[in-house]
Amino acid sequence: MYRVSDVMTRRVVYLPAETTLDEAARVMREADIGDVVVTDGATLAGVLTDRDIVVRAVADRSEPSTTTIGAIITREVVMIEQHSTASEAAALMRERNIRRVLVCDNERKLVGIVSLGDLAMQLDPTSALADISEASPNA
Numbered sequence: 001m002y003r004v005s006d007v008m009t010r011r012v013v014y015l016p017a018e019t020t021l022d023e024a025a026r027v028m029r030e031a032d033i034g035d036v037v038v039t040d041g042a043t044l045a046g047v048l049t050d051r052d053i054v055v056r057a058v059a060d061r062s063e064p065s066t067t068t069i070g071a072i073i074t075r076e077v078v079m080i081e082q083h084s085t086a087s088e089a090a091a092l093m094r095e096r097n098i099r100r101v102l103v104c105d106n107e108r109k110l111v112g113i114v115s116l117g118d119l120a121m122q123l124d125p126t127s128a129l130a131d132i133s134e135a136s137p138n139a
Contacts, residue, residue, distance in 0.1 A: 002086040007122040008103045008112035012037055017045050017070030021057050024048060024069045035100055035113060038073045044110070046073035049100065079104045082111055090119050 013036045015024055024036060034050045048069045056072040057064065079102045080089050089101055093116055103112040 002122050003082065004080055004084050004086060004089050004103055004114050005082040005112070007086055007089075007118045008082070008114040009033075009118060010112045012110060012113060014039055015048070015069060016040070017068060017073070019069050020065055021053060021062065021067045021069060021072070022064040025053055025064070034115070036069075037102070037110065037113075038069055040070065044077060045070060046075040046077060047100065047102065048073045051099075077102060079108070079110075080114070081106060086114075086119055086122060089114050090116075093119075 011031075011033075013027065013031055013033060015027060015036045015038055017038050017040045019027075019038075028034065028036060028050060036048050038045045038048050052072055052074060056062075057067060062072070078092065078096055078098060080092055082103050082105055092101060093099065099116045101114050102110055103114055105111050
């Protein structure tokens with residue numbers, strides 16, 4: 001049985017809420033990631049995903065060089081403990097209709113991110129979703 005800690009991405013990229021959309025997109029492209037954790041000072045403000053940029057910013061015709069990521073982030077942060085099972089993570093994603101969950105230790109310190117693609121690659125490596133995720137780590 002896989003634990004979240006077995007499948008999660010341990011590298012978490014943080015950006016301040018005042019970062020512009022174009023800068024955040026550049027960081028995500030250069031790091032080959034599909035999400036960043038957004039901070040407001042020392043506080044976790046939310047999560048920005050590549051989908052947020054497309055669905056919220058582009059669809060609303062936001063100006064990428066002046067719109068901050070704090071204006072479009074998902075502020076509801078969903079977390080799961082790293083020792084939870086991969087099946088529990090999948091159930092949480094299904095229940096909340098999300099594709100990524102922040103992973104914390106037993107002291108609620110952020111230690112990683114688990115995505116639907118991470119789960120697919122471990123739980124069913126022959127699935128079409130695993131194939132897509134392997135080809136594009138942003139899935």
